[in-house]
Structure formats: C-alpha cells, structure tokens
Amino acid sequence: MRGTLNRRELARLAVLGLAAAPRLREEDTPPPVRRGRVGVAPLAAPAGRAVDPVLAHRAVAAALAAATGLGNARAAVAALFRGEDTVGIKVNCLGGPNLSPRVELVSALAALLAERGIPPGRIIVFERSARELERAGFPVRRRGGPFLCVGIDNDYDREPSTSGEIGSCFARLVSTTCTALVSFGVVKDHDLAGVSAGLKNLYGLIHNPNKYHDHNCDPYLADLASHPFVRRKLRLVVLDGVVAQCHGGPAYRPDGSWPLGLVAAATDPVAADAWAWKAIDAERTRRGLPTLAEAKRPPRFLATAERYGLGVGDPAAIVEVRA
Amino acid sequence: MTAAITRRDLAVAACAGAAAALLPRPADAAPPAVGAPVPADALPAREASWYRKLPEGRVECQLCPRGCQVADAERGACGVRENRGGTYTTLVYGAACTVHVDPIEKKPFFHVLPGAPALSFATAGCNVECKFCQNWEISQFRPEQVAALWLPPEALAAAARQKGVPLLAATYSEPVVFWEYVRDAAAACRGAGVRPVVVSNGYIQERPLRDVLPSLAAVKVDLKAFSERFYREVVRGELKPVLKTIEVIRASGCWLEIVVLLIPGLNDSEAEVRALARWVKSNLGGEVPVHFTRFHPTYRLTNLPPTPLATLERSWRIANAEGLAFAYLGNVPGHPGESTSCPGCGARLIHRIGFEVLENTLKGGRCPTCGRTIPGVWA
Ligand code: SF4
Numbered sequence: 001m002r003g004t005l006n007r008r009e010l011a012r013l014a015v016l017g018l019a020a021a022p023r024l025r026e027e028d029t030p031p032p033v034r035r036g037r038v039g040v041a042p043l044a045a046p047a048g049r050a051v052d053p054v055l056a057h058r059a060v061a062a063a064l065a066a067a068t069g070l071g072n073a074r075a076a077v078a079a080l081f082r083g084e085d086t087v088g089i090k091v092n093c094l095g096g097p098n099l100s101p102r103v104e105l106v107s108a109l110a111a112l113l114a115e116r117g118i119p120p121g122r123i124i125v126f127e128r129s130a131r132e133l134e135r136a137g138f139p140v141r142r143r144g145g146p147f148l149c150v151g152i153d154n155d156y157d158r159e160p161s162t163s164g165e166i167g168s169c170f171a172r173l174v175s176t177t178c179t180a181l182v183s184f185g186v187v188k189d190h191d192l193a194g195v196s197a198g199l200k201n202l203y204g205l206i207h208n209p210n211k212y213h214d215h216n217c218d219p220y221l222a223d224l225a226s227h228p229f230v231r232r233k234l235r236l237v238v239l240d241g242v243v244a245q246c247h248g249g250p251a252y253r254p255d256g257s258w259p260l261g262l263v264a265a266a267t268d269p270v271a272a273d274a275w276a277w278k279a280i281d282a283e284r285t286r287r288g289l290p291t292l293a294e295a296k297r298p299p300r301f302l303a304t305a306e307r308y309g310l311g312v313g314d315p316a317a318i319v320e321v322r323a
Numbered sequence: 324m325t326a327a328i329t330r331r332d333l334a335v336a337a338c339a340g341a342a343a344a345l346l347p348r349p350a351d352a353a354p355p356a357v358g359a360p361v362p363a364d365a366l367p368a369r370e371a372s373w374y375r376k377l378p379e380g381r382v383e384c385q386l387c388p389r390g391c392q393v394a395d396a397e398r399g400a401c402g403v404r405e406n407r408g409g410t411y412t413t414l415v416y417g418a419a420c421t422v423h424v425d426p427i428e429k430k431p432f433f434h435v436l437p438g439a440p441a442l443s444f445a446t447a448g449c450n451v452e453c454k455f456c457q458n459w460e461i462s463q464f465r466p467e468q469v470a471a472l473w474l475p476p477e478a479l480a481a482a483a484r485q486k487g488v489p490l491l492a493a494t495y496s497e498p499v500v501f502w503e504y505v506r507d508a509a510a511a512c513r514g515a516g517v518r519p520v521v522v523s524n525g526y527i528q529e530r531p532l533r534d535v536l537p538s539l540a541a542v543k544v545d546l547k548a549f550s551e552r553f554y555r556e557v558v559r560g561e562l563k564p565v566l567k568t569i570e571v572i573r574a575s576g577c578w579l580e581i582v583v584l585l586i587p588g589l590n591d592s593e594a595e596v597r598a599l600a601r602w603v604k605s606n607l608g609g610e611v612p613v614h615f616t617r618f619h620p621t622y623r624l625t626n627l628p629p630t631p632l633a634t635l636e637r638s639w640r641i642a643n644a645e646g647l648a649f650a651y652l653g654n655v656p657g658h659p660g661e662s663t664s665c666p667g668c669g670a671r672l673i674h675r676i677g678f679e680v681l682e683n684t685l686k687g688g689r690c691p692t693c694g695r696t697i698p699g700v701w702a
Binding site: 154192211 | 396401452
C-alpha cells in the first residue's frame with residue numbers, strides 16, 4: 001500500500017488552505033517555550049507491547065500539562081497549535097516493533113490535537129518510509145481515520161538547502177505541507193550520536209542523514225535543528241520512555257532495554273534530549289556500564305544546540321516536572 | 324555523442340550472455356529480471372567484501388579511509404552499506420541508476436582509445452560530499468531514493484560487447500562505494516573483449532584498491548585540490564589517502580590520468596597548482612596526463628562564478644613549465660589545451676574539440692613526425 005501523499009493530494013490540501021502555502025510565515029507568533037523544562041508522566045510497561053489506550057491518553061495529556069505548566073493538556077495544546085495548523089508528527093520507527101513510539105501514545109496526541117479543532121486530515125504521522133511505519137504497527141493511510149499516516153519515501157525538495165554544515169533536501173511534508181511539527185521519539189542509546197530521542201529523530205526529515213554522523217553528530221544535529229523549517233515549526237517533543245534502551249542502540253536490544261515507565265514531553269527540544277541523556281546515563285551507571293561520555297559518545301550536539309540558542313543542553317540544568 | 328542503452332538492449336544482451344543464470348543471489352530478495360527496475364523496498368543486499376566484524380554486532384568497513392564503524396541497522400556514511408545483524412551488506416550490487424554510452428573523452432581520458440565509446444554506469448551513493456558535485460542527484464542519495472535497474476556485472480559486459488563498445492566505465496557517482504560490482508564487472512569484461520576503466524575520487528583503502536587494480540585498463544582520479552583544508556572543508560575527505568592511491572595506481576602500471584577541477588578562490592592559486600604539478604612530476608613522473616577543468620556553479624556552490632579562462636591557462640602554463648608533458652584543459656571547447664601534442668617535436672597528434680576527436684595522427688603509439696613514444700592505451 002502506498003503511503004505517500006502525491007503531488008495532487010498535496011495541491012488539494014494547499015487549495016483548501018490546509019497546507020502551508022508560503023513555506024514559512026514570518027508573522028507567526030512563536031509558541032511558548034519553557035526552556036529547560038521536561039514534563040514526565042508515569043506509564044508502567046505492560047507485559048506485552050501495547051498499552052491501554054486510556055492510560056496512554058492520560059499519560060500523554062499529563063506530560064503535556066507538566067511540560068507547559070498550563071494546568072491541563074487542552075490548554076497546553078491550545079497554546080502550542082492553532083486550529084488552522086497542519087501538524088506533522090515525525091515518529092522514529094528505526095527500532096522496529098519493539099523500540100518505536102507506541103501507536104497508542106501517538107494516537108493519544110492526535111486525539112488531543114483533534115480536540116483542539118485540527119481536522120484528522122491535517123494531522124499527519126510520518127516516517128521515512130511507509131514500510132518502517134508498518135513494521136512498527138502504524139496503520140498507513142492517506143485518507144480516513146483519526147489521522148493520516150504516510151511515509152516520506154522519495155518525496156523530497158528538489159534542491160538542497162543549507163544550515164551550517166548540513167546541505168540537504170527536506171521532505172516536502174516538512175518544507176511545504178506542515179505548519180507545525182512534533183518530534184515523537186523514544187529514549188535510547190545511539191552508537192554514534194550517544195542519545196537518540198527528539199533531535200536524532202529529526203534526521204528523518206532530510207534525504208542524506210548518513211553524511212552527518214561524524215563527531216557524535218556534532219554540529220550536524222544542532223545545524224539541522226536550527227534550520228528555519230525546523231526552528232520555526234517544531235513545537236513539541238514527546239518521548240515514549242515506557243521502555244527505554246541504555247546500550248546497543250539504535251537497533252533494539254532486549255538486554256540493553258529497561259522499563260523506564262515514563263512518557264516525557266518538552267517544548268524545549270534540546271532539554272528533552274538532555275533529559276534522555278540523564279536517564280540513559282543513570283541506567284548505565286546502575287548496570288556498571290561506562291557513561292556515554294566515558295564510552296566516547298557523549299551527545300556533543302546538545303552543547304552546540306544550546307550555544308545556538310535552541311534550548312538547554314546541560315543535563316544538570318534540566319527541570320523535570322513530574323505529573 | 325551520448326546514447327542511452329535501452330532496457331531492451333540490456334535484456335537482449337543478458338540473454339545472449341546467459342547472464343541471469345550466473346547471478347549471485349542477493350541475501351534476502353530474489354533479483355528482478357535483468358534490466359527490470361529494482362524495487363526501492365527490496366534492494367539487492369549482498370555481503371560486502373571488505374569489512375571486519377566487531378564485538379556486539381558492530382562492523383568496521385575497510386573499503387574507504389573513513390573506516391565507518393557501524394551498529395546494527397545503521398549505514399555507513401556513503402549510505403549504500405548497511406549492517407544487517409552483524410553482516411555488512413552492500414545495497415547497490417547490480418543496481419545501476421545510470422547507464423549511458425559516452426565518448427571516453429567525456430570521462431575524461433585523453434590517452435585511452437581516443438574517440439571510442441564507453442558504456443558508462445553508476446549506482447547511488449558516494450563516500451565524500453563535494454559541495455560542487457555535478458552528479459549530486461545520484462551521488463548524494465541513498466539507493467532506495469534513486470530509480471535503478473537490475474544490471475548484474477555479466478549483463479553490463481554483454482551489453483557492451485553487443486553494442487560494439489570497447490570500454491566499460493564505472494563513473495558518474497563514486498565507484499569506490501560499489502567496488503564489489505566494479506570488481507565483478509571488470510572480471511566479466513575479460514571474456515567479453517571489453518576493457519574496464521574507473522573514474523574515481525581515489526578515496527579508497529589500499530587493499531581493496533590492489534584487489535581490483537589488476538583487472539582494470541585505466542583509472543582516472545579526481546584530485547580535487549592540493550590542500551588538506553580543501554578536502555576537509557569542501558569535500559569532507561582527506562588528501563593524503565588520495566595521493567597514496569594515485570601512487571599505487573601509477574606503480575601498478577595501470578594507465579592513470581588525473582583531473583583537477585579548478586574552483587575560483589578555493590583551489591586555484593598559483594602556489595597550489597605549482598605544488599600539485601611538482602608533486603606529480605616528482606612522484607609519478609612527467610608523463611601522466613593532468614587535466615585542469617573548468618568549474619560551473621552547482622549543488623552547494625552556486626555562489627561562485629565559473630573558472631575564468633585566464634586561471635585555466637595560467638595553470639596549464641605552470642604544469643608545462645614544471646615538466647608535465649601532457650597537461651590539458653577541460654570544459655573549454657575549441658581551446659588548444661584540449662589537444663595532444665608531441666612533447667618531443669611539438670606536432671599536434673590528436674585534435675579535439677569538446678568530446679569530439681577531429682584527427683588522430685598517432686602511429687602505433689608514436690609521433691609520426693619524430694617517432695617519440697606517446698604513453699597510453701592506444702589499441
Ligand atoms: S565505503 Fe562507505 S561505509 Fe565504507 S568506510 Fe567508506 S563511507 Fe564508510
């Protein structure tokens with residue numbers, strides 16, 4: 001089944017005013033960002049993979065409220081998204097069925113966006129390919145259902161655009177279709193980046209991420225996050241930390257995983273990763289493993305991202321707000 | 324002249340060469356019919372030939388000097404090699420994204436069968452990222468992002484033979500990243516009376532280079548500059564291993580030509596060109612052809628102008644003055660620097676305009692006027 005929006009479908013969205021006709025709207029009021037703040041809500045790891053949808057909804061809502069300090073999820077979503085937004089939710093499904101964001105959690109976020117008044121056809125869950133989505137259990141579809149779910153596959157801009165060291169073609173979903181983005185990642189160790197959470201997930205927005213893994217992905221991930229498409233559109237990071245992985249990533253390794261039992265959210269994308277770094281290092285220390293810095297893969301890109309003014313990258317400076 | 328080989332030609336050639344029956348079987352998918360499109364979600368995975376296994380399912384690629392260490396489910400920097408459960412696999416073996424018949428002058432080789440057509444092929448991917456890449460739409464993409472045809476090595480050799488094309492050129496993107504395919508295509512050429520040549524950035528480790536070099540008729544190396552800084556900042560590679568590659572090729576006896584793309588303000592200073600020419604003279608001798616070619620703005624360097632003719636001519640004069648007998652100019656059609664002259668008596672031997680050979684007076688690889696031997700692959 002093809003899971004990519006074709007040009008005609010995108011054009012239809014644009015005609016209906018549902019896609020971002022101008023690529024970037026300078027006049028947009030920036031959404032509120034709580035620097036250094038990460039909201040977390042408990043969600044116990046189930047015996048199997050699936051979590052109870054009601055519990056999933058409760059956890060995502062609580063994490064959002066805690067991340068924004070706005071009292072409830074409805075207020076949080078209203079502050080972050082407009083009714084006329086087209087919201088792209090980038091999920092990281094590289095880890096396959098065992099280490100991708102759970103469908104129930106992503107569905108819960110989509111439901112909160114729908115409550116905000118965003119129609120299902122403008123909530124687009126996406127990954128690099130439809131195949132990866134299917135492997136992770138997502139229902140690939142281009143119409144119908146509570147949200148669309150599509151692979152980028154080969155639908156990239158024709159020309160590269162540059163930000164710092166990176167020069168890449170962005171998915172047209174990102175450059176053209178969506179007015180707002182959510183990075184929905186997991187909490188895991190990464191062999192080269194150190195941490196794969198919200199920022200590393202963004203490598204799936206560009207056509208050539210393989211070029212940018214040197215030096216623990218620094219400054220490349222920070223450069224990507226500071227590209228206008230990302231900087232102006234990324235509103236929220238949500239992390240499925242129900243089960244996390246402290247060793248052996250990015251592929252799923254049962255012996256490297258542990259039940260962290262949390263869902264995290266942040267409007268500061270750098271803080272979300274710094275929080276994930278802290279969680280991973282705590283578990284590594286508990287297991288007697290060297291820290292990520294000792295293992296020569298500290299997520300250096302976080303300090304660079306902080307220097308760029310994108311958020312707080314020092315794990316010691318993160319304020320974790322428990323729901 | 325550029326002529327595309329049709330899928331039909333390839334299918335016919337494959338039948339003639341019984342190629343399909345001899346194919347190596349991809350690890351996890353049956354290959355499509357010869358000449359048929361390679362499905363993006365079923366790339367022809369095949370175990371790589373140059374890597375070593377590391378603890379915990381990781382691997383270290385030993386093909387190019389980057390030496391990528393790759394965890395399970397990840398790819399190397401070239402984007403065409405993937406760790407699948409501890410086995411390093413190439414995803415482009417037999418997956419040709421470009422196939423054309425070009426004149427050999429287009430590569431450019433000026434001392435290899437002048438005027439001969441070359442069946443030229445490439446796959447997706449590259450191990451560096453030149454900001455001035457002319458072929459970035461294939462070199463800087465992963466194989467699932469670029470349409471490709473299933474053309475195993477035997478099919479390429481058979482197609483060349485059927486078309487009466489004497490040369491098979493691995494070119495366009497970067498042959499190093501599809502080195503297993505190059506190796507086997509070169510082997511298939513042997514029985515087909517076709518000569519395999521490679522156009523490369525030379526960024527390769529010594530062992531894979533030496534493994535394949537004896538099968539090749541000629542190699543052209545793009546020496547992108549003569550400074551590590553340029554390689555680091557504009558190419559995202561290193562100069563030193565490329566110089567080593569050039570020396571190994573020269574010492575092997577395989578025919579070698581060098582191309583230097585001169586980019587205004589980045590690698591075209593008099594001092595740099597002189598240092599390059601001196602290095603060639605003292606390490607390779609004066610008989611290796613060196614082509615100085617004109618840059619045109621593209622990819623991530625659209626802010627720079629084309630190389631001025633004066634810069635090209637100055638570089639040409641420097642190379643001649645430093646004792647390089649076969650310095651050429653490229654991308655300046657009609658310029659005398661495109662033609663081959665005898666270093667002994669000055670007689671014009673091969674008259675070229677662009678990729679066209681208008682006249683070739685060489686007799687058995689010698690100057691017809693003074694009898695000097697002109698090095699190259701002439702017959
Ligand atoms: S060939 Fe590719 S995978 Fe191997 S070292 Fe070079 S860039 Fe890395």
